[in-house]
Amino acid sequence: MKQNNLMPITLDIQKKGNIIHFTLHRLLSDDHLLALDLETHSLSLLSDGPRLIMSQQFSKNEMRVFLPILESFPHYSPYEVLLAHMESDNVTANYIAFCRKKLLEAQENGTWPLEMRPLRRTLSSLRKKLHPFNLEISTIRERGCNLTSLSLS
Numbered sequence: 001m002k003q004n005n006l007m008p009i010t011l012d013i014q015k016k017g018n019i020i021h022f023t024l025h026r027l028l029s030d031d032h033l034l035a036l037d038l039e040t041h042s043l044s045l046l047s048d049g050p051r052l053i054m055s056q057q058f059s060k061n062e063m064r065v066f067l068p069i070l071e072s073f074p075h076y077s078p079y080e081v082l083l084a085h086m087e088s089d090n091v092t093a094n095y096i097a098f099c100r101k102k103l104l105e106a107q108e109n110g111t112w113p114l115e116m117r118p119l120r121r122t123l124s125s126l127r128k129k130l131h132p133f134n135l136e137i138s139t140i141r142e143r144g145c146n147l148t149s150l151s152l153s
Contacts, residue, residue, distance in 0.1 A: 073146065
């Protein structure tokens with residue numbers, strides 16, 4: 001039986017002050033990492049050295065949505081989590097449950113597209129800013145989003 005020698009998709013996170021470093025195994029080269037600056041709302045791709053390869057500025061909403069997607073990598077981040085982060089500075093388990101209930105009611109009432117419009121708008125602009133990093137946000141219908149490689153999606 002042939003063994004699969006592919007390295008599993010994993011995430012390493014290191015926080016230094018307002019900057020969080022993410023090593024996204026199998027999405028980025030082994031010698032690259034992402035640096036997310038929470039204060040300036042910017043994402044930088046760094047290589048060994050460190051050497052800046054590229055940088056991108058995010059809006060407040062883009063940052064609020066991107067962080068839970070990054071933190072849930074390689075899994076998906078549920079829509080109720082993304083919505084809670086977009087709507088509140090203080091996201092709690094109770095607020096996520098409230099957002100889950102709101103989205104379930106929207107599905108039942110047929111108002112899902114209206115409820116999701118602000119999040120979809122933010123995800124659309126975020127995707128455009130992530131494409132130069134060869135990153136994509138993939139959606140799982142009525143479930144959530146995850147981070148993938150643009151070349152693999």
